[in-house]
Amino acid sequence: MDHEITGSTAADIAASVRGLRERGALRPGSPLPPVRELAATLGVNRNTAVAAYRQLAQAGLVISRGRAGTVIAGVDTVAQEGYAADTVLRDVGTGNPDARLIPDPSPALATVAGRPVLYGEPVIDSALETWARNWVASDLGEADFRITITSGAVDAVERLLAQALMRDDAVALEDPCFLASIHTVRLGGYRAVAVPVDDEGMTVDGLRNALDAGIRAVICTPRAQNPTGASLSAQRAADLRAVLADHPYVLIIEDDHFSMLSQRPYESLIGPGHRRYALVRSVSKFLGPDMCLAVAGTDPETAERLAMRLSPGTTWVSHLLQRLTLAQVTDADVTARIATAGRHYAERNEAFAERLRALGLRVPSMDGLSLWVELPQPARLVSERLMRRGWLVRTGDDFALDDRAEPSRHIRLTVHDLSDDDAETLVADLAAAIR
Numbered sequence: 001m002d003h004e005i006t007g008s009t010a011a012d013i014a015a016s017v018r019g020l021r022e023r024g025a026l027r028p029g030s031p032l033p034p035v036r037e038l039a040a041t042l043g044v045n046r047n048t049a050v051a052a053y054r055q056l057a058q059a060g061l062v063i064s065r066g067r068a069g070t071v072i073a074g075v076d077t078v079a080q081e082g083y084a085a086d087t088v089l090r091d092v093g094t095g096n097p098d099a100r101l102i103p104d105p106s107p108a109l110a111t112v113a114g115r116p117v118l119y120g121e122p123v124i125d126s127a128l129e130t131w132a133r134n135w136v137a138s139d140l141g142e143a144d145f146r147i148t149i150t151s152g153a154v155d156a157v158e159r160l161l162a163q164a165l166m167r168d169d170a171v172a173l174e175d176p177c178f179l180a181s182i183h184t185v186r187l188g189g190y191r192a193v194a195v196p197v198d199d200e201g202m203t204v205d206g207l208r209n210a211l212d213a214g215i216r217a218v219i220c221t222p223r224a225q226n227p228t229g230a231s232l233s234a235q236r237a238a239d240l241r242a243v244l245a246d247h248p249y250v251l252i253i254e255d256d257h258f259s260m261l262s263q264r265p266y267e268s269l270i271g272p273g274h275r276r277y278a279l280v281r282s283v284s285k286f287l288g289p290d291m292c293l294a295v296a297g298t299d300p301e302t303a304e305r306l307a308m309r310l311s312p313g314t315t316w317v318s319h320l321l322q323r324l325t326l327a328q329v330t331d332a333d334v335t336a337r338i339a340t341a342g343r344h345y346a347e348r349n350e351a352f353a354e355r356l357r358a359l360g361l362r363v364p365s366m367d368g369l370s371l372w373v374e375l376p377q378p379a380r381l382v383s384e385r386l387m388r389r390g391w392l393v394r395t396g397d398d399f400a401l402d403d404r405a406e407p408s409r410h411i412r413l414t415v416h417d418l419s420d421d422d423a424e425t426l427v428a429d430l431a432a433a434i435r
Helices: 010-023 035-042 046-058 126-137 153-164 179-187 204-212 234-244 300-307 319-329 332-357 379-388 420-433
Strands: 062-064 070-072 146-150 170-175 191-198 217-220 251-255 277-282 294-298 371-374 410-413
Touching (some): 010 046, 035 046, 046 062, 126 146, 126 277, 126 319, 153 179, 153 251, 153 277, 170 204, 204 234, 294 300, 332 420, 379 410, 379 420
Parallel strands (some): 170 191, 170 217, 251 277
Antiparallel strands (some): 277 294, 371 410
16 A cells, blocks of 8 residues: 555664655654554564654654654744744844844954955964954863854854764753754754753753753853843852763853843853863844854864864855954944943843833843743733734743643743833733733
């Protein structure tokens, strides 16, 4: 029959299911036979059938629903950062910086021209490397680190995981979590292990449980965690370092995305004896998302592995972009503008948070581009009511690692660029939406 699954090895069985799916014989939602039944039908060991289904799940072709069985996966729409497409609503869930506060690169463009860089030359501009080393040195203590330049923070995280992990390895992620981290881990075929986040950042018990579950890497946002805005306190960071002290080869990736804009001190999970680590800082929040460049300070072995994935002339970061970045971050007027932008975000967010607190809502004083607002009702319900009033917000459900029995009661609001009148209107509409 055209829809029968065939094969004697896990790879053959997985290929058979893939072929049936591609031909339309198996459609999204179609159930697959239980493992024992498939193994008996094909005359293979049960573990072979289990391995086949695992391969299909890692490739995103099937979904395991526990006792409800395994079904063919559909093409799901996944949440993305930035402006929502095709909407006439006022989008206040973007997570974007204010374009008016991003420095104009035009004056610096005239300084980046130089001789062409050819195949086989160093992948990092030497002057940028010197500046980047100074940028991260004070926060990595006396660690023997190396500098790598990547095409943004997401590129850095993806490369870091790829050089250290294999498919199905476990990675600890903050929960709720930055959308790009969720996508990177899932598309890489790794297993996400949720670590709850509170007002002081990643929780100690959550990290301890993740280590007990066998994680090989942990991705942490030390300040301005997205979406909550939480930053590690000094005590919380110390407690987390103590937990990690017995696991020196677990790769720690710290995504300090807000860096120059942050109003909070940098606290780290990376202890003095830790062997595998990376501090990643991109320039996208203060020089603009289109400046796809990030600095990664890593231990020497990780740096060597990364270097193999950044080949001269093929996967390096453009030297023109490197020079442009350096020209801006070493310009006194640009750095003053960045500092002003950081204060602006903090002041505007705090002013809006005070308005919401007057409604009786819990809105902690955090850091970052957005506010994390706790609601007395499910966020989806409040979101729908706000849509009818012309507003589009992000609900906490978008940032959850797993499907939960209880819907989220949080929304993320990006309000720093609202006028005072628009801010008052949004507060009034939110008050009506939660009544």
